[in-house]
Amino acid sequence: MSFAWAKQYEPKTAFTKWMDEKLPLPRLIYGAVGAGYPVPRNLNYMWNFGILAGFFLVLQIVTGVVLAMHYASNTEVAFGQVEHIMRNVNYGWMMRYAHANGASFFFIVIYLHIFRGFYYSSYKAPREMIWLLGVVIFLLMMATAFMGYVLPWGQMSFWGAKVITGLFGAIPLIGEPLQTWLVGGFAPGNSALNRFFSLHFLLPFVIAGVVILHIWALHIPGSSNPSGVEVKKESDTIPFHPYYTAKDGFGLGVILILFTFMLFFLPNMLGHPDNYVEANPLSTPALIVPEWYFYPFYAILRAFTGDLTVPFTSIILIPAKLLGVIGMFGSILVWFFLPWLDKSPVRSGHYRPMFKKFFWFGLIPTMAALFYLGGAKPEEPYIVLSQIATAYYFMHFLVILPIVSQIEIPKPLPFSITEAVLGKDADKPAKAATAPSGTPAGASPAGSPEPAE
Amino acid sequence: MASTVDGTAEGTQDGVRRRDWIHIAALSTAGVGGASVVFPLVSQMAPSADTLAASTTDVDVSAIEAGQSIKAVFRDQPLFVSRLTPENIAEAQADDGADMRDPQTLADRLGEGNEDILIQLGVCTHLGCVPLGAGEGEDKGEYDGYFCPCHGSHYDVAGRIRKGPAPTNLAVPEFEFASESVIRVG
Amino acid sequence: MTIRLGGIIVGLGLTAILVLWSLVPGLLNFALPEKPDYYAFQEENIAPEEGFSFEGAAGTWDYAQLQRGYQVYKEVCSSCHSLKFVAFRNLQELSYSEAEVRAEAASWSVPGIDPKDGSIVDRPGLPTDHFPSPYANDVEARAFNNNAVPPDLSLMAKARADGSRYIYSLMMGYVEPDPADQALSPEFETPAGLYFNEHFYNINIAMPPQLVPDIVTYSDGTDATTAQMSADIAAFLTWTAEPSLVQRKQTGWWVIAFLIFATGLAFLSYKQIWAGLKPKK
Numbered sequence: 001m002s003f004a005w006a007k008q009y010e011p012k013t014a015f016t017k018w019m020d021e022k023l024p025l026p027r028l029i030y031g032a033v034g035a036g037y038p039v040p041r042n043l044n045y046m047w048n049f050g051i052l053a054g055f056f057l058v059l060q061i062v063t064g065v066v067l068a069m070h071y072a073s074n075t076e077v078a079f080g081q082v083e084h085i086m087r088n089v090n091y092g093w094m095m096r097y098a099h100a101n102g103a104s105f106f107f108i109v110i111y112l113h114i115f116r117g118f119y120y121s122s123y124k125a126p127r128e129m130i131w132l133l134g135v136v137i138f139l140l141m142m143a144t145a146f147m148g149y150v151l152p153w154g155q156m157s158f159w160g161a162k163v164i165t166g167l168f169g170a171i172p173l174i175g176e177p178l179q180t181w182l183v184g185g186f187a188p189g190n191s192a193l194n195r196f197f198s199l200h201f202l203l204p205f206v207i208a209g210v211v212i213l214h215i216w217a218l219h220i221p222g223s224s225n226p227s228g229v230e231v232k233k234e235s236d237t238i239p240f241h242p243y244y245t246a247k248d249g250f251g252l253g254v255i256l257i258l259f260t261f262m263l264f265f266l267p268n269m270l271g272h273p274d275n276y277v278e279a280n281p282l283s284t285p286a287l288i289v290p291e292w293y294f295y296p297f298y299a300i301l302r303a304f305t306g307d308l309t310v311p312f313t314s315i316i317l318i319p320a321k322l323l324g325v326i327g328m329f330g331s332i333l334v335w336f337f338l339p340w341l342d343k344s345p346v347r348s349g350h351y352r353p354m355f356k357k358f359f360w361f362g363l364i365p366t367m368a369a370l371f372y373l374g375g376a377k378p379e380e381p382y383i384v385l386s387q388i389a390t391a392y393y394f395m396h397f398l399v400i401l402p403i404v405s406q407i408e409i410p411k412p413l414p415f416s417i418t419e420a421v422l423g424k425d426a427d428k429p430a431k432a433a434t435a436p437s438g439t440p441a442g443a444s445p446a447g448s449p450e451p452a453e
Numbered sequence: 454m455a456s457t458v459d460g461t462a463e464g465t466q467d468g469v470r471r472r473d474w475i476h477i478a479a480l481s482t483a484g485v486g487g488a489s490v491v492f493p494l495v496s497q498m499a500p501s502a503d504t505l506a507a508s509t510t511d512v513d514v515s516a517i518e519a520g521q522s523i524k525a526v527f528r529d530q531p532l533f534v535s536r537l538t539p540e541n542i543a544e545a546q547a548d549d550g551a552d553m554r555d556p557q558t559l560a561d562r563l564g565e566g567n568e569d570i571l572i573q574l575g576v577c578t579h580l581g582c583v584p585l586g587a588g589e590g591e592d593k594g595e596y597d598g599y600f601c602p603c604h605g606s607h608y609d610v611a612g613r614i615r616k617g618p619a620p621t622n623l624a625v626p627e628f629e630f631a632s633e634s635v636i637r638v639g
Numbered sequence: 640m641t642i643r644l645g646g647i648i649v650g651l652g653l654t655a656i657l658v659l660w661s662l663v664p665g666l667l668n669f670a671l672p673e674k675p676d677y678y679a680f681q682e683e684n685i686a687p688e689e690g691f692s693f694e695g696a697a698g699t700w701d702y703a704q705l706q707r708g709y710q711v712y713k714e715v716c717s718s719c720h721s722l723k724f725v726a727f728r729n730l731q732e733l734s735y736s737e738a739e740v741r742a743e744a745a746s747w748s749v750p751g752i753d754p755k756d757g758s759i760v761d762r763p764g765l766p767t768d769h770f771p772s773p774y775a776n777d778v779e780a781r782a783f784n785n786n787a788v789p790p791d792l793s794l795m796a797k798a799r800a801d802g803s804r805y806i807y808s809l810m811m812g813y814v815e816p817d818p819a820d821q822a823l824s825p826e827f828e829t830p831a832g833l834y835f836n837e838h839f840y841n842i843n844i845a846m847p848p849q850l851v852p853d854i855v856t857y858s859d860g861t862d863a864t865t866a867q868m869s870a871d872i873a874a875f876l877t878w879t880a881e882p883s884l885v886q887r888k889q890t891g892w893w894v895i896a897f898l899i900f901a902t903g904l905a906f907l908s909y910k911q912i913w914a915g916l917k918p919k920k
Contacts, residue, residue: 041916062494066494066497069497069498070497070501080724083724083793083794084501084503086881086883087502087503087724087729087882087883088501088502088503088504089497089501089502090493090496090497090499090501090502091493091496091497092497092501093881093883093887094493094887094890095493095497097887238916242912243912243913243916246905246908246909246912246913247909247913249479249483249905249908249909250902250905250906250908250909252905253898253901253902253905253906254902256898256902257895257898257899257902260891260894260895260898261891261895263891264887264888264890264891264892264894264895265696265888265891267887268797273797273798273799273800273802274798276794276797276798276880277790277794277798278791286840303657303661304656304657304661305661305664305665306660306661306664306665307660308656308660309660318656320661323656323657323661327653327657330653334646337642337646340642340643340646341642341643341646343643379672380665380669380670380671380672381669381671383665384662384665384666384669387657387658387661387662387665388662390657391654391657391658391662394650394653394654394657395650395651395654397646397650398646398647398649398650398651398653399646399647399650399651399654401646402643402644402646402647403647406643475904475907475908475911476908476911476912478904478908479901479904479905479907479908480908482900482901482904483901483905486897486898486901503726503767506726506728506766506767507767
């Protein structure tokens, strides 16, 4: 892996030499996030969010382990234990608010990371595996976040657990027994709370494991970059350390300012007041919504309001409830197929005029709308709007992307990353200068994906 | 242009020094930040506010008759409160000058203005088991006081270690008489 | 190619199902929610004229107000509402002395166990005790309150959106229905046993108006108007919901100031490191 010109780790002291023989961990780090990892020199700030997501994963694990030291997963006492953390435990309020807002920030950086991937087509060959592992991480995060939200055993915890496990009840035949099995009872209770706590503690470590695979897979072709042109030679790259460690350090500082601002001044803004009311299985809050980071998927779930019937009869083929569940899970599952749905040889959205229009005027407004609609009351005009947005969402990934990638004529690509940064590249053959504009769609323009050496 | 990758070649001596200073400052500031995060992470494991608030206990001693002991709970640990008989007092005072690992007189252990009420933690100073002897009919050990069955420490009637591995006498907590009959421990 | 064709087919199919079976019927029956024929409650909360001392990034507690609020809770609210997450010892944070807290705790009676026979008896409170619930359980609470359970107040200021102002608004919301609104919905009537309150989401609340002027006599001589008591109880319940509020904001200033400084340094360091890479024009 990596490039031929990557610097090799050279242990200097006797101890590091001994260490390098017995356990070459410093060598691994040097090659993974040190000077031994050559990275395209043109990465913009959108490339900061991978490291930041890693930071928030660590933050969640650290604060989570701390909170678990004071929490008790029993429906009789769970709500009171959380208040005990907030009132009695030294800095308990800080730990809990950091954990609650840390989850939100984890999702903020992950969404930015994912949308970076959409725009720059980071999912394309040779990086499909990185993308697939990333979608797995996202699914694991959703499961972890959902179970974590149940633990304080407030009203939203209880009704969230009830509604989300109710989704599984929509599956034909096995649905209801599956739902009962999931919560270990007829409604979420002690058994559900205990298993959610157990799994909420376990899954972050599974996520950390998949993150390691994600980074491992990344180091095989190396990072993508905003030009979408693959690295060709040494002048296209700079060592990760100190260049990107410094840039990520700055990025971390900026996000920490935003994060601590939320933590210390608006800690409950992203939460829901009803979760400060202890769970009551006999009374549902006026408006049940999940945490904000699930809003788009919740909007898709609620968009399917009509049963699929045989036209002009009342024979139901698929009930609306099941359609909603299919739509919701399908909306993430389509991400798994992205590398093969979008076959454009050009990666970066910069050089794809048609794709770019659909991205900025289609996908982004749709996602913004879904984020808004997921938290809105289930009444008109929100339902119709969420149906339109959901329809566009699926059209974008499943229909527009395949067709656009077929018919679009990309703009000329720079010869190399060096040219993209410096405006000229001494190695560039003179005749290539005008060629790409006339390249027929589908053919490989200069600088198209090639397997890394 | 590729040579600009290492970039440092053009830095003057002065420039290099300034650059180093900024990196050192940035790294040490980050270090200070990281270190200050450790403080709450460590502090959260210390006793919480409710635990600290529950660290005093009131014991009503009016119902304890001479020769009787009661077990109370103090900071989640057993507290032996006993009213000594005149014979106990005589026996303990007789031993005041004896050769002991942790020499203490009975008066030291009772505290000022306290004639006969012995208050001590029912926690063996060796490894924390609860010694026998406070309850009716329990083994009082070789010195007619307390005996720890875990590793065989013998305490006398005043709770002083006389034989066995325990390093010190049974601990006497701080206490005061809140009223004639109530002792506030802690 | 197969995947792309499959994707197009699935995408068109799913969209068709959504559009034809959900969106089209939805549009055909499209109706904006009708205005309910009862009063819409005032979603907009009101606040005391000068706001609350703890609001804003530099907010601090007004201890005199918190103590007055405590007096309102003790003399009015506590006959129906519990405050179960707050202990008497917490009152020391309202700048009462330890001795005052001990005496205050002793003035409440809490359920205890008779050391002689183990029966449940009332005993004077200790600083470590939590505020006692006025009712033994929810069933008793219902029986005494026209089938409505008075909620625990410890977290009320966080359990409602914009909680501090909500509590103030609710206390001030016992007004006469506006005749103009009433003319719009003549059938509107407050059911027996409920009370009109324009800030309650249901417009009719089970709790009768409590803070009539001079229901408490403030020990600091403040005039006990409804607005004064409402503001005081709102402040007190904000403290019970989030005792660390002021400490949190003060810590926040230091943390953010430090982070801005550290990030500034990180930026300079980053620019220094990258300086040599800049293309020379």
